[in-house]
Amino acid sequence: MAVTQTPEATGGVDYGVNHVAIIMDGNGRWAKNRGWPRLVGHRRGAERVKEIVRACPELGIRWLTVYAFSTENWKRSTEEVLGLMGIFARYIEKEADGMSAEGVRLRFIGARERLDPRLQALMAGIEERTAPNTRLNFNVAINYGGRDELRRAFARCARDVAEGRLDPEAVNDAAISARLDTAGMPDPDLVIRTSGETRTSNFLPWQAAYAEYEFSPTLWPDFTPEELGRILANFGCRERRFGGAKP
Ligand code: IPE
Numbered sequence: 001m002a003v004t005q006t007p008e009a010t011g012g013v014d015y016g017v018n019h020v021a022i023i024m025d026g027n028g029r030w031a032k033n034r035g036w037p038r039l040v041g042h043r044r045g046a047e048r049v050k051e052i053v054r055a056c057p058e059l060g061i062r063w064l065t066v067y068a069f070s071t072e073n074w075k076r077s078t079e080e081v082l083g084l085m086g087i088f089a090r091y092i093e094k095e096a097d098g099m100s101a102e103g104v105r106l107r108f109i110g111a112r113e114r115l116d117p118r119l120q121a122l123m124a125g126i127e128e129r130t131a132p133n134t135r136l137n138f139n140v141a142i143n144y145g146g147r148d149e150l151r152r153a154f155a156r157c158a159r160d161v162a163e164g165r166l167d168p169e170a171v172n173d174a175a176i177s178a179r180l181d182t183a184g185m186p187d188p189d190l191v192i193r194t195s196g197e198t199r200t201s202n203f204l205p206w207q208a209a210y211a212e213y214e215f216s217p218t219l220w221p222d223f224t225p226e227e228l229g230r231i232l233a234n235f236g237c238r239e240r241r242f243g244g245a246k247p
């Protein structure tokens, strides 16, 4: 894919990647390597998010989705779960207005009902305030699990069929996509996982069906906009066939 200068006078480049999704992994190991508590790694990881968000528009990325907390992460100690929720709440509260001033629209995907009601209210307020922004669409996956999201979408389809709003014959890809948390959003082109693990851990199974994957050995708190730029430059050399034959 050709690398072209963006029309915006950002001084940036466009690698042809519209939507990047990131599994931010390795915070615990980063802290452990230094003999520090895991939560220190999570705090450092949160700081990294800000830098990546800021770098995205200049790299031609219009959509960024990050995996912050999975439906499986409740299995961790109460101390870690509460600590993560606290970091998340403080982080979005502190950063939302600054991001909004830079044209970032913030949205959250995942099942919200299990989250603290005050956190849910904070999230809803930020989504409303940043809704007019268009420079970067930034989604944070919190209490997100791909199977849980699909289960909820299938239940909605079943309800709509039972109540006569949906013909069973009309349950196609579009009908399912429209009932996911990501309804109306483009699918990710590229999914990056840090920390050397090569699994997807229940992240966007439907949406990333045709995404390219990149597995980086870097632990998330060490991941930089420069590394993201290198990954994107490499992505430009990939040939995406979507099931078609090589011409
Ligand atoms: C990723 O880092 C953050 C979350 C899953 C919340 P980890 O906490 O999984 O870090 P490792 O994998 O233990 O190093």
Ligand code: IPE
Binding pocket: 023, 024, 025, 026, 067, 068, 069, 070, 073, 197, 199, 201
């Ligand atoms: C995936 O990382 C979830 C997030 C990054 C939020 P995990 O560390 O929880 O995944 P596993 O347990 O290694 O599969």
Ligand code: MG
Binding pocket: 025, 026, 027
């Ligand atoms: Mg991990």
